[in-house]
Amino acid sequence: MSNSYPKFAVVGHPNKGKSSIVASLALDDSIQIANTPGTTQIKRGFPLKVDGKIIYELFDTPGFQRARRVYAWLEEHGDVPADKRIDVVKQFVQEHRNNKQFQDEVELLDPIINGAGIIYVVDASKPYGAEYEVEMEILRWCGQPSMAILNLIGEEDYRDDWSRALGQYFRLVRTYNPMTAGHEEHIKLLESMAQLKEEWTESIKDAIDVLEMLYLEKIEQTIVEISDYMIKVLSFVYRQQIDGEEASEKEEEVAKVSYRKEISSYEHQEQKNIEKLWQHHDVEKNEELLNLEGVGLFSKESASIFGLSQKELILTGASAGAITGAGLDMLVAGSSLFLGTLIGGVVGGAATMFGFDNLYEVKILGQSLGRRELTVGPMQNLNFPYVLLGRALYHASLMSQRSHATKDAIEVKNIFFTEQIVQSKSRKILEKVHVKLRKGEKIEKELLEDYKVVVKKSFLGLIS
Amino acid sequence: MQQKTTSLTLKSYLDLHQLLELYKGTHEKNRLFALAEKEANPVELLLLWLKKNLYRVTTELNSSKYLHYLTFFSSMFGFLVLILGFSTGAVLLSYSGSEPVNVIYLLLVMVALPLLSMLLSLFTMFMGNLGVQLFSHFSPLYYLEKMVKFLPFAKNIDFSSLPFSMALSKWIFLQRVQLFSFLFSLGIFLSLVLMIISKDIAFGWSTTLQIDAKSFQTLLATLAFPWKELVPSAVPSLELVELSHYFRLGEHLDINMIENADKLGAWWKFLAMATLTYSILLRLIFWIVTHYGFKQQLKKELFTLEGVSTLLKEFRTPYVSTQAQREEVHLDVAVKERDIVESSLENRYHILLGWNFSQEQLLLIGDTLDVYTSKKLVIGGKNSFSEDQKIINSLKKEILIYVKAWEPPTMDFMDDLVDILARKEVKKVDIAPLGISTNQYKSKREDVEVWLRKLETIDSEKLEVIDV
Numbered sequence: 001m002s003n004s005y006p007k008f009a010v011v012g013h014p015n016k017g018k019s020s021i022v023a024s025l026a027l028d029d030s031i032q033i034a035n036t037p038g039t040t041q042i043k044r045g046f047p048l049k050v051d052g053k054i055i056y057e058l059f060d061t062p063g064f065q066r067a068r069r070v071y072a073w074l075e076e077h078g079d080v081p082a083d084k085r086i087d088v089v090k091q092f093v094q095e096h097r098n099n100k101q102f103q104d105e106v107e108l109l110d111p112i113i114n115g116a117g118i119i120y121v122v123d124a125s126k127p128y129g130a131e132y133e134v135e136m137e138i139l140r141w142c143g144q145p146s147m148a149i150l151n152l153i154g155e156e157d158y159r160d161d162w163s164r165a166l167g168q169y170f171r172l173v174r175t176y177n178p179m180t181a182g183h184e185e186h187i188k189l190l191e192s193m194a195q196l197k198e199e200w201t202e203s204i205k206d207a208i209d210v211l212e213m214l215y216l217e218k219i220e221q222t223i224v225e226i227s228d229y230m231i232k233v234l235s236f237v238y239r240q241q242i243d244g245e246e247a248s249e250k251e252e253e254v255a256k257v258s259y260r261k262e263i264s265s266y267e268h269q270e271q272k273n274i275e276k277l278w279q280h281h282d283v284e285k286n287e288e289l290l291n292l293e294g295v296g297l298f299s300k301e302s303a304s305i306f307g308l309s310q311k312e313l314i315l316t317g318a319s320a321g322a323i324t325g326a327g328l329d330m331l332v333a334g335s336s337l338f339l340g341t342l343i344g345g346v347v348g349g350a351a352t353m354f355g356f357d358n359l360y361e362v363k364i365l366g367q368s369l370g371r372r373e374l375t376v377g378p379m380q381n382l383n384f385p386y387v388l389l390g391r392a393l394y395h396a397s398l399m400s401q402r403s404h405a406t407k408d409a410i411e412v413k414n415i416f417f418t419e420q421i422v423q424s425k426s427r428k429i430l431e432k433v434h435v436k437l438r439k440g441e442k443i444e445k446e447l448l449e450d451y452k453v454v455v456k457k458s459f460l461g462l463i464s
Numbered sequence: 465m466q467q468k469t470t471s472l473t474l475k476s477y478l479d480l481h482q483l484l485e486l487y488k489g490t491h492e493k494n495r496l497f498a499l500a501e502k503e504a505n506p507v508e509l510l511l512l513w514l515k516k517n518l519y520r521v522t523t524e525l526n527s528s529k530y531l532h533y534l535t536f537f538s539s540m541f542g543f544l545v546l547i548l549g550f551s552t553g554a555v556l557l558s559y560s561g562s563e564p565v566n567v568i569y570l571l572l573v574m575v576a577l578p579l580l581s582m583l584l585s586l587f588t589m590f591m592g593n594l595g596v597q598l599f600s601h602f603s604p605l606y607y608l609e610k611m612v613k614f615l616p617f618a619k620n621i622d623f624s625s626l627p628f629s630m631a632l633s634k635w636i637f638l639q640r641v642q643l644f645s646f647l648f649s650l651g652i653f654l655s656l657v658l659m660i661i662s663k664d665i666a667f668g669w670s671t672t673l674q675i676d677a678k679s680f681q682t683l684l685a686t687l688a689f690p691w692k693e694l695v696p697s698a699v700p701s702l703e704l705v706e707l708s709h710y711f712r713l714g715e716h717l718d719i720n721m722i723e724n725a726d727k728l729g730a731w732w733k734f735l736a737m738a739t740l741t742y743s744i745l746l747r748l749i750f751w752i753v754t755h756y757g758f759k760q761q762l763k764k765e766l767f768t769l770e771g772v773s774t775l776l777k778e779f780r781t782p783y784v785s786t787q788a789q790r791e792e793v794h795l796d797v798a799v800k801e802r803d804i805v806e807s808s809l810e811n812r813y814h815i816l817l818g819w820n821f822s823q824e825q826l827l828l829i830g831d832t833l834d835v836y837t838s839k840k841l842v843i844g845g846k847n848s849f850s851e852d853q854k855i856i857n858s859l860k861k862e863i864l865i866y867v868k869a870w871e872p873p874t875m876d877f878m879d880d881l882v883d884i885l886a887r888k889e890v891k892k893v894d895i896a897p898l899g900i901s902t903n904q905y906k907s908k909r910e911d912v913e914v915w916l917r918k919l920e921t922i923d924s925e926k927l928e929v930i931d932v
Contacts, residue, residue, distance in 0.1 A: 013871070013872075013874075014872050014874060015872045015914070026786040026787070026788075027786050028786055028787055028788070030787075044788040045788060045789065046786055046787065046788045047785075047786070047789075048784065048785075048786050049783075049784065049785045049786075050782045050783070050784050051495055051496070051499060051782050051783050052496065052783075060788075063874075064874065065874045065875035065876065066874070066875050066876045066879070067874075067876065068844075068847075068848075068849065068876055069849070069876065072848070072849055101875075104875075123870070126868075126870045126871075126900070127900055127901075129820055129845075129868065129871065130820075130822070130845055130846055131820045131844060131845045131846070131871075133846065134846070154870075156900070156902075210782060210784055211784075213782070214784050217781060
C-alpha cells in the first residue's frame with residue numbers, strides 16, 4: 001500500500017526542459033538546469049509529502065541517449081502480444097542495469113516499469129522530427145498512462161505539428177512553459193495529470209487542495225512579513241552615545257549613515273525571508289539584482305518608481321498634516337474655525353518636497369552619568385513608507401510568481417508602482433499607521449489588522 | 465499525572481518564553497509532534513511541547529529564579545503580616561480594666577478596612593492600566609515590592625526581561641494582596657480567639673455621634689445577616705447593645721455595666737463571626753476570583769508570547785515537502801584544449817551525411833547551401849543500425865555531417881561518429897549544426913556551443929565543427 005500513490009516520470013529527448021518542468025512542479029529551485037545534454041545523470045524522485053505521507057511523486061530522468069538501440073533490442077526480444085510488452089521492457093532494464101551504455105535509458109525506464117505515469121516533454125518551439133518516434137514507440141511499449149507536454153523554449157511555435165504527431169501516442173497533450181508558469185498553470189497541469197488514471201484522480205485532487213492551501217498560507221505569511229517589516233523600519237530609531245553636549249557634524253553624519261545601513265539590512269533580511277517563504281533558495285546567485293541594489297532604497301530612482309507621484313504625495317502629505325491639524329481643531333473644539341486643518345494640510349504637503357536627508361528626526365537625549373545620546377529616526381519623509389512598501393510588495397510579487405525553474409535575474413521595471421496598486425481610499429489607512437509610527441506611537445491591534453488588509457489587497461492586485 | 469503536565473502555571477509560562485527565545489523547532493518537527501497529540505487543545509499542545517523540549521535550556525531557568533524570589537518574598541512578608549495582624553488584634557483587644565474595649569474600633573479594623581480593601585481590589589480588576597497604577601499605590605505591597613527588588617537576593621533577576629504585561633502583573637499583584645490581607649485577618653482572628661480564652665474582656669460601644677442603641681443594633685443585625693440563622697447567639701440583642709453603651713464622661717463605669725459584666729463578654733461571638741465572614745471567608749472568595757482572573761490572563765498572554773503564534777500555526781498547518789531525497793549527480797565534461805570550430809563550409813566533400821534529416825530535407829538544404837558532394841546519405845533517424853553501419857563502412861575521404869543544431873547530440877550520434885572517425889579511409893569529418901529552414905539554416909550560437917561542448921570530449925584531429 002505504501003506504493004499506491006501516483007508516480008510520474010518526466011521523460012524525453014535531452015535538453016527539452018524535463019528538469020525545468022520538475023523544478024517548477026516540485027517548487028524546487030535547487031535542481032540543476034543547464035543546456036548541456038546529459039546534465040541529469042540519474043533519476044531523482046520528488047515526492048509531494050503532506051505530513052510525511054506521499055501524495056504523488058515526480059521523477060526527473062535523464063534524456064534518451066540510445067533510443068534506437070533500445071528499440072532494436074525490444075523488437076528483437078519482443079515478439080509478444082501487446083499486453084506482455086511491458087515485461088520485455090522490464091527484461092531490458094533488468095539485463096542492462098549495470099551496463100554503462102544504457103545507464104540513461106535504465107534510469108528513465110525504471111520508474112515507468114514500476115508503475116509511474118509518463119510525462120513526455122518536447123520543445124514545441126522547434127520543428128517536429130521523425131527521430132522522436134523511436135522514443136515514443138519505446139514509451140508505448142511500457143503501456144503506462146501518458147501525456148505529452150509541449151514546452152515552448154524558443155520563440156517559434158510548432159505546436160500544431162507536434163500535437164498531430166503526439167496525439168497518436170499520448171492520451172493528453174498540454175502546453176506548459178515551466179519558465180513562466182505560475183500557480184494557476186501548475187494547478188491546471190495537475191488537473192490534467194489527474195485525468196490520466198482513474199485511481200490517481202483522488203490523490204491528485206488532494207495534492208491540488210494541499211497546494212492551494214499552501215499558496216494561500218504563503219500569501220498570508222507574506223502579508224504578515226511585510227507588515228511587521230514596515231512597522232519595524234518606520235519606527236526604527238538609531239541610538240549612539242556622544243561625549244559632548246552637542247553632536248558634532250561628523251557624529252551626526254556617522255549616525256545617519258548607520259541609520260540607513262540598519263534599515264537597508266532590515267530590507268535585505270525581509271527579502272531573504274520572503275524568498276525562503278516562496279521556496280527560492282537559489283536567489284542569492286543573482287543577489288545584486290534581486291535585492292534591488294541597482295535601485296538603492298534611498299535613491300531618487302527608488303522614490304520615483306516606488307513612491308507616490310508628486311501630486312498624490314502632496315495630497316497624501318496634506319491629508320497626513322491635516323490629521324494633526326484636525327487634532328488641534330478638536331482640542332479647541334472647533335473654535336479655531338478649522339484653521340488647524342488648513343495649516344496642517346499646507347505644512348504636511350510642503351514637507352513631502354524635501355529629500356530623505358532633512359527628514360530624519362535627530363535628537364540629543366541627556367542621560368545619567370554625564371553621557372548623552374544621539375538618536376536618528378524615525379524617518380519623517382512622508383514618501384518613504386510608500387517607497388518601502390512598494391519595494392517590498394514588488395519583490396514579494398516577483399518571488400510569488402517566479403518559477404522555480406528560472407535562473408534569470410530580475411529587473412526593476414520603471415513603473416509608478418505604489419500609487420497604482422494601493423488605491424487612494426486605502427492609502428488613508430496606511431497613512432494613519434505611518435503617522436503613528438513617525439511619532440513613535442503604538443499601533444492598535446484593530447488598526448494593524450486594517451493595515452494588513454490593505455497590504456493584502458495591494459499584493460493580490462499585483463499578482464492577479 | 466497528565467493533568468499536571470498540561471496545567472498552565474506561571475512556571476510553564478516563563479519556561480515557554482525562555483525556551484522560545486532559544487529554540488522554535490522546525491515546521492516538520494512541530495507538525496509531527498502535534499499529529500501525535502491529536503486530542504490535545506492548543507494550550508495542552510504548547511505545554512506538552514514545552515515538556516518535550518525544555519531540556520534544551522541548559523542555563524538556570526528564569527522561572528526557578530523568579531518563583532524562588534516570589535516564594536521567599538511571599539513567605540517572609542506573609543509571616544510578617546500574620547504577626548502584624550496578631551499584634552493589631554492584641555492591641556485592639558487590650559483591656560485595661562477601667563474602660564471596656566470599644567466594639568466600634570474592632571468593627572472598623574475587622575470589617576470596614578477589609579471591605580474597603582476588597583472594594584479597591586474589585587475596582588482594580590475591572591480598571592485599565594491607569595486605574596491599576598492609581599489603586600496599586602494604596603497598597604503597602606506596592607512599596608514593599610519596590611524596596612525588595614533592591615535587596616541582594618532579588619538582584620540576579622532581570623525583571624525587565626520577564627514577559628509580564630501590565631495586565632498580568634496586575635493579576636499577580638491582586639492575588640498577592642488577597643493572600644496577605646487574608647493572613648492579616650487571620651492574625652487578628654487568632655488574636656481574638658486567644659484573648660477571649662486567656663482574658664476576661666468586657667466590650668462596649670461608644671461614639672461621639674448621636675446614635676441610639678436601637679439604630680446601632682439594627683446596623684449590627686444587618687452585618688450579622690449571613691450567620692443570623694446559623695449562629696443566632698452571635699447576633700447582639702438590643703438589650704446587650706443598650707447595656708454596652710458607655711460614655712467617657714464621669715470617672716466610673718455605669719453601675720449597670722459592672723453588674724452585667726458577664727453579659728458584656730457575649731460580644732465576642734459577634735466579633736468572631738464578623739471577622740470570619742467579612743475578613744476571612746470573603747477574602748478567600750476574592751482570592752479564588754483573582755486566581756481565576758490570573759489564570760485567564762496567563763492563558764491570554766500565553767498566546768501573545770513571541771513565537772507562540774508561529775508554533776501554533778505549525779502545529780495545525782500540514783507540512784508539505786517536495787524535495788528529492790537523492791543527491792543530484794552532475795555531468796563532468798572533459799574539455800579539450802584544441803579549438804575545433806571553423807566558420808565556413810568548404811565547397812567540396814566526398815560524402816554528405818544528414819543526421820536525422822530525410823532525403824527531401826537534404827535536397828532542400830542543398831538548394832540553400834552551396835556545397836558539392838558526390839553522395840548525400842541519411843543516417844540516424846528511422847534508419848536501422850545495419851543500415852547505418854553499411855553507410856559508415858562505405859565512408860572515405862572528406863565527410864560533412866549535417867546535424868540539427870537545436871537537437872543536442874545524443875550518445876546514439878556519438879557512437880556513429882566514433883565509428884566514422886575510427887575509419888582509416890576517412891580523412892576529415894566536418895560537422896555542421898544547421899538552424900531551421902525558415903532561418904536559412906543559420907544556427908544559433910548557443911546551439912552550436914552545446915554541440916561543441918559535447919564534441920570536445922572526442923579527441924580526434926580529423927574532427928571540425930562548422931558554425932554556419
